[in-house]
Amino acid sequence: MSYYLGIDAGGSHCRVRLIAADGAVIGTGEGGPANARIGLEPLHATLRAVSEQAIAEAGLSGEQVATVHAGMGIAGISRPGVRAALRNFAFPFASVAYETDAFIANLGAHGGADGAILILGTGSIAQVRAGGRDFTIGGYGFPISDEGSGAALGLSAMRHALRALDGRTQATPLSRAVTERFGHETAQAVAWMDKATPRDYGSFAPQVMDYAEAGDAIARSIVEDAVQHIERFIETIFERGASRCTLVGGLAPRMQPWLRARTVARLSPMLGDALDGALYLAGYRLS
Helix, strand or coil: CCEEEEEEECCCCEEEEEEECCCCEEEEEEECCCCHHHCHHHHHHHHHHHHHHHHHHHCCCHHHHCCEEEEEEECCCCCCCHHHHHCCCCCCCCEEEEECHHHHHHHHHCCCCCEEEEEECCCEEEEEEECCEEEEECCCCCCCCCCCCHHHHHHHHHHHHHHHHHCCCCCCHHHHHHHHCCCCCHHHHHHHHHHCCHHHHHCCHHHHHHHHHCCCHHHHHHHHHHHHHHHHHHHHHHHCCCCCEEEECCCHHHHHHHCCHHHHCCCCCCCCCHHHHHHHHHCCCCC
8 A cells, every 4th residue: 555645845834644545644744944945954854854743643664654655845946956955855755756835735726637826925926737837927026026915015005104104195094003013113114124024024914904995095005906916917827728726825815805706707716735735746646
């Protein structure tokens, strides 16, 4: 009997699922950050640790572990040199396949078949599988890219808030909520921006959505601008040959009600998660 192990290794946490050949889940595990940016040795250690959690829970023997086929989706794998370095990682498995975390999320969302996902989280990127090709759209990094994302919403909110402090635009409940974090002091806001990460900007996204839904004019304009980018993302996904498209990511549920009805009608429900996709990558197929 063969076993299949799937890992979703992201920037904030790492999850693993181990299944038997019949699809029954026999082991799980989780750990901390496991993207390529943490360094290759810490990445390998985390992947080994979560794998061992699942194997221990399943109670597999050494002989059984040797029949495991693993699929691992790793954030940051596209960075120069990472894929080559992964070939040197030692695992006691029959096979190991590596791909990006977006790749396995797309596989899972469409049950291992062709389709596309538009990820709307701190950043934004589309992952597409169509016509025998796998490719991405967007996702070049904040602030040059990541349109329609949480970080983009936060950046727009900061711009509005600082202009309001200057008196260049009318203050709104959103701008006051943003500048409250900095004591309504421009110098403190600028000092924060000097060190702010995309995730820091993304932390304002829930406020932007809350105020937009409450009717704040500037918040609404920020969200409506983001929606235009999202709509164009979806149009491009279908123009590039995708047969299905699914919205995923933490911001997706809040953005979908802002989309045009005809756009929503083109979207498909998610059939599975990223760990399902990692298992497909490992070679598992539904019977």
